[in-house]
Amino acid sequence: MRRFFFTLLAMWMLAGSALANEAAPLAADPVLEARMTRITAELRCLVCQNQTIADSNADLAVDLRRQVREMLRKGDDDAKIIQYMTDRYGDFVLYRPPVKATTMLLWFGPALMLLFGFGALAVVMRRRARAAANQFEPDDPALFADPHQS
Amino acid sequence: MMKSLRYILPLLAFLVLAGFLARGLNLDPREVPSPLIGKPAPSFALTRLDDPATTFKRDDMLGKVWMLNVWASWCVACREEHPLLVEFSKRGLVPLYGLNYKDKRPDGQGWLARFGNPYNASLFDDDGRVGIDFGVYGVPETFLIDKQGVIRLKHIGPLTPDVIRERIEPMLKKLNA
Amino acid sequence: MIPEIGHFALWLALGVALMLSVIPIMGAARGRGDWMAIARPAATLQFVLVAFAFGCLVAAFVGNDFSVLYVATNSNTSLPTHYRVAAVWGGHEGSMLLWLLMLTGWAFAVARFSKHLPAPVLARILSVMGWLSVGFLLFLLLTSNPFDRLANPPLDGRDLNPLLQDPGMVFHPPMLYMGYVGLSVAFSFAVAALIGGNLDTTWARWTRPWTTVAWIFLTIGIAMGSGWAYYELGWGGWWFWDPVENASFMPWLVATALIHSLAVTEKRGSFKSWTVLLAILAFSLSLLGTFLVRSGVLSSVHAFATDPKRGLFILGFLVLVIGASLALYAWRAPSVGLGARFEWVSRETFLLANNVLLMAACGAVLLGTLYPLLLDALGMGKISVGPPYFDTVFVPLMAPLIFLIGVGPLARWKQAELPQLARRLRWAFGAAIVAALLVSWLRGHLGIVSTLGLAMAFWIVAALATDLADRLRPNGIVKTSVLHRARQIPRAMVGMMVAHLGLAVFIFGVTMVKSGEVERDVKMAVGDTTEVLGYTFTFRGVQSLPGPNYRAAQGTIAVTRDGKPVTTLHPEKRNFPVTGAVMTEAAIDAGFTRDLYVSLGEPLDGGTWIVRVYVKPFIDWIWGGCLMMAFGGFLAATDRRYRAKVRQTQAADAKVVA
Numbered sequence: 001m002r003r004f005f006f007t008l009l010a011m012w013m014l015a016g017s018a019l020a021n022e023a024a025p026l027a028a029d030p031v032l033e034a035r036m037t038r039i040t041a042e043l044r045c046l047v048c049q050n051q052t053i054a055d056s057n058a059d060l061a062v063d064l065r066r067q068v069r070e071m072l073r074k075g076d077d078d079a080k081i082i083q084y085m086t087d088r089y090g091d092f093v094l095y096r097p098p099v100k101a102t103t104m105l106l107w108f109g110p111a112l113m114l115l116f117g118f119g120a121l122a123v124v125m126r127r128r129a130r131a132a133a134n135q136f137e138p139d140d141p142a143l144f145a146d147p148h149q150s
Numbered sequence: 151m152m153k154s155l156r157y158i159l160p161l162l163a164f165l166v167l168a169g170f171l172a173r174g175l176n177l178d179p180r181e182v183p184s185p186l187i188g189k190p191a192p193s194f195a196l197t198r199l200d201d202p203a204t205t206f207k208r209d210d211m212l213g214k215v216w217m218l219n220v221w222a223s224w225c226v227a228c229r230e231e232h233p234l235l236v237e238f239s240k241r242g243l244v245p246l247y248g249l250n251y252k253d254k255r256p257d258g259q260g261w262l263a264r265f266g267n268p269y270n271a272s273l274f275d276d277d278g279r280v281g282i283d284f285g286v287y288g289v290p291e292t293f294l295i296d297k298q299g300v301i302r303l304k305h306i307g308p309l310t311p312d313v314i315r316e317r318i319e320p321m322l323k324k325l326n327a
Numbered sequence: 328m329i330p331e332i333g334h335f336a337l338w339l340a341l342g343v344a345l346m347l348s349v350i351p352i353m354g355a356a357r358g359r360g361d362w363m364a365i366a367r368p369a370a371t372l373q374f375v376l377v378a379f380a381f382g383c384l385v386a387a388f389v390g391n392d393f394s395v396l397y398v399a400t401n402s403n404t405s406l407p408t409h410y411r412v413a414a415v416w417g418g419h420e421g422s423m424l425l426w427l428l429m430l431t432g433w434a435f436a437v438a439r440f441s442k443h444l445p446a447p448v449l450a451r452i453l454s455v456m457g458w459l460s461v462g463f464l465l466f467l468l469l470t471s472n473p474f475d476r477l478a479n480p481p482l483d484g485r486d487l488n489p490l491l492q493d494p495g496m497v498f499h500p501p502m503l504y505m506g507y508v509g510l511s512v513a514f515s516f517a518v519a520a521l522i523g524g525n526l527d528t529t530w531a532r533w534t535r536p537w538t539t540v541a542w543i544f545l546t547i548g549i550a551m552g553s554g555w556a557y558y559e560l561g562w563g564g565w566w567f568w569d570p571v572e573n574a575s576f577m578p579w580l581v582a583t584a585l586i587h588s589l590a591v592t593e594k595r596g597s598f599k600s601w602t603v604l605l606a607i608l609a610f611s612l613s614l615l616g617t618f619l620v621r622s623g624v625l626s627s628v629h630a631f632a633t634d635p636k637r638g639l640f641i642l643g644f645l646v647l648v649i650g651a652s653l654a655l656y657a658w659r660a661p662s663v664g665l666g667a668r669f670e671w672v673s674r675e676t677f678l679l680a681n682n683v684l685l686m687a688a689c690g691a692v693l694l695g696t697l698y699p700l701l702l703d704a705l706g707m708g709k710i711s712v713g714p715p716y717f718d719t720v721f722v723p724l725m726a727p728l729i730f731l732i733g734v735g736p737l738a739r740w741k742q743a744e745l746p747q748l749a750r751r752l753r754w755a756f757g758a759a760i761v762a763a764l765l766v767s768w769l770r771g772h773l774g775i776v777s778t779l780g781l782a783m784a785f786w787i788v789a790a791l792a793t794d795l796a797d798r799l800r801p802n803g804i805v806k807t808s809v810l811h812r813a814r815q816i817p818r819a820m821v822g823m824m825v826a827h828l829g830l831a832v833f834i835f836g837v838t839m840v841k842s843g844e845v846e847r848d849v850k851m852a853v854g855d856t857t858e859v860l861g862y863t864f865t866f867r868g869v870q871s872l873p874g875p876n877y878r879a880a881q882g883t884i885a886v887t888r889d890g891k892p893v894t895t896l897h898p899e900k901r902n903f904p905v906t907g908a909v910m911t912e913a914a915i916d917a918g919f920t921r922d923l924y925v926s927l928g929e930p931l932d933g934g935t936w937i938v939r940v941y942v943k944p945f946i947d948w949i950w951g952g953c954l955m956m957a958f959g960g961f962l963a964a965t966d967r968r969y970r971a972k973v974r975q976t977q978a979a980d981a982k983v984v985a
Binding site for chain 1 (some may be wrong): 679854
């Protein structure tokens with residue numbers, strides 16, 4: 001009798017754990033969803049304007065995410081989807097500014113600043129090298145007595 | 151002199167920056183200009199709000215200048231501009247059509263019954279796809295489309311008497327000429 | 328009554344500030360000791376008055392005085408008391424009063440802790456700070472009065488934005504403002520020195536601790552803002568390159584460059600005019616940040632409710648202060664001396680390169696932040712510049728900088744030898760690469776970017792270890808213990824090491840999180856589980872809970888690993904009846920090696936909920952690294968030579984008097 005009850009209990013527990021499910025992913029197709037998230041993470045939500053279309057809960061963002069999913073299912077590539085967005089909303093919707101004539105300064109600016117900075121440094125060093133010794137201050141002996149010059 | 155010249159660079163750079171900032175005070179960073187101005191209106195085929203059996207297509211309006219106003223019964227700002235639209239439509243300057251955006255038929259019809267119907271017809275865009283094609287991101291928005299079906303003007307936000315007088319009427323004169 | 332008294336106190340403060348701005352500096356020009364002596368008491372009185380006014384505003388909030396317009400817009404009777412205090416700086420007017428409080432506070436501190444400064448120098452510095460106070464007081468009183476009354480006071484206020492009803496709101500703005508405003512001290516020291524013509528190593532030694540302390544506050548303030556966004560906003564991000572975030576980051580970059588530049592100017596007398604320019608630029612960027620947030624020029628989630636008239640006033644103030652100081656710089660800097668000589672390869676040039684890289688980084692952030700405005704103003708269209716731009720541009724600028732962090736401290740002043748440096752550091756370099764590859768391989772994640780990030784972090788540590796080993800190595804004939812030699816290392820040097828180590832910790836955290844975090848969006852019914860990176864999350868249901876001024880749906884999620892329980896998380900969705908807002912409160916289990924982050928999405932039918940689960944490896948190392956950097960700064964600022972100088976001066980004064 002006892003064995004019967006224990007077996008019943010064991011079966012019941014097993015049945016219970018079979019009922020505890022692996023939670024279903026929210027998206028029907030996680031791979032597609034990941035691609036959609038990657039693309040929409042670089043698009044600006046035009047309603048709230050300070051969130052990406054991937055993150056926003058605004059109606060328009062939900063609609064646009066649905067639109068992107070459909071386009072991905074149809075087989076459209078990233079470039080086509082970006083084009084779709086900019087055709088309707090302009091470059092403003094892109095968080096990654098396109099590289100065009102008007103944004104050349106933006107994309108190459110930092111490199112130019114760096115070159116300018118190091119260039120200026122070189123010019124200053126050369127000017128100092130040419131200056132006479134009496135234009136400089138004398139070295140502090142205490143500093144040079146310290147082996148680590150801390 | 152050259153030596154002192156380079157020390158003035160930071161000041162000059164700052165003044166240029168300040169100039170841009172001053173200009174920026176008069177601009178609205180949130181306004182999204184439409185890339186569709188000067189391009190053909192996206193083609194669409196939608197049912198009428200009041201008659202699900204009748205379809206209205208973009209090409210139906212070729213040869214005429216017309217105005218498309220995007221509205222919804224859930225839109226608070228649309229209530230603001232609605233009396234103005236009713237008045238404007240009475241003047242008969244341009245055929246006025248509505249795009250009922252992401253709404254429910256009974257709600258949309260009820261709203262028009264309550265507040266007046268300035269539109270020749272309203273088109274029912276329940277999932278908002280046509281709105282997206284038009285680059286709609288906020289309601290209300292108003293478009294002017296010319297005889298060739300090209301979008302010539304977009305106004306974002308509720309219409310005001312100033313906007314009608316200073317932007318819409320001159321454009322209508324130009325398009326009808 | 329109290330608001331009126333507070334308002335009056337501000338007008339009095341303006342009067343005092345005007346006196347502070349004019350009399351001491353004229354006294355310094357004319358050698359009038361009695362005029363210069365006004366500086367200290369005026370700075371003190373100014374602070375007392377503004378603090379009193381601030382107290383009145385706090386009283387109005389805590390007492391729920393909704394006849395004051397600002398209180399009515401930002402508070403509510405159901406708001407808990409500590410948030411009523413935080414609400415004081417929840418809107419534009421109150422946050423400006425906080426700015427002013429900090430400004431007068433710093434001026435008071437300078438007046439209090441500068442017995443070693445000669446009277447004319449102190450007089451000029453405090454007068455400059457007085458000009459700043461005058462500007463802000465005028466702005467407050469003329470355009471942004473927090474004490475304005477409402478003719479018909481409402482029964483209850485509009486409530487503080489629920490996003491701000493959080494401990495972060497209590498600490499983040501004050502910390503940040505302490506940093507922003509603290510840079511005004513370095514600014515004032517620089518401008519005063521340009522006016523007085525006393526730009527020398529002494530000036531650098533005086534300026535350094537003030538700058539470091541401001542930098543510490545700014546570091547903590549920015550880190551807090553990032554941490555707050557992480558746990559408050561519900562989707563696990565911690566930095567968005569939002570214009571307002573950038574507005575705080577740019578002064579930080581320049582302040583970092585300034586700290587390093589001051590080191591050279593203090594030790595060797597070189598870079599004087601460059602250091603002065605940096606001091607002016609750092610505070611200028613603070614002011615620019617204030618403008619950007621309040622003028623409506625840029626779209627940002629942080630921006631205050633805007634008014635173009637205010638924007639114009641701030642811009643005018645900006646042009647006056649920055650324009651005048653840069654004009655002063657253009658006039659006076661050419662006559663500043665060259666300092667001591669140094670070679671092409673030396674610690675000086677490494678630090679100069681550090682400055683070039685930091686300034687280029689700051690320039691890149693400024694360019695990206697303002698570019699949309701630039702194009703729009705020129706009528707060339709409207710674009711957005713977001714994280715994809717900044718991430719692409721910023722990291723390549725940082726890599727060489729991080730390389731220099733390893734080399735700089737080992738280089739000698741005036742003249743160093745590249746072959747010798749390379750020989751000393753080759754072990755560290757090799758170790759960093761090997762360690763990075765090893766860790767990448769062990770993680771199963773061999774991406775180039777993440778391996779590079781790890782290599783950068785390990786490089787800093789390895790180079791630091793090399794430097795430390797050199798210092799602890801026995802040298803000379805006299806026998807000393809390792810501990811003794813360790814104690815010989817100046818506290819400022821220890822501070823540098825800790826701060827650099829903090830940066831390595833930060834880089835490690837960022838690299839591990841960005842390359843290793845996992846996000847999962849699932850539908851969960853009661854009993855459902857999902858497994859992420861070895862952790863099992865079980866959904867136990869949602870119950871309704873009341874809060875002080877909201878109603879919450881609280882979820883329960885049990886977390887186990889290898890069958891052993893780890894923690895139970897309670898994410899919430901809160902409904903605030905007054906504003907109608909809905910807030911997502913994520914539940915986070917913070918750990919040394921990872922954060923477990925769960926937030927509730929939308930409820931579906933039948934008690935099922937959408938749940939978002941993240942496992943974020945080493946993310947707390949990001950803020951831990953920032954805190955280490957701040958601590959390193961603290962060690963550097965409290966080095967004995969700053970305290971010793973005070974003692975020496977006091978001893979010398981005592982000798983003179985005797």
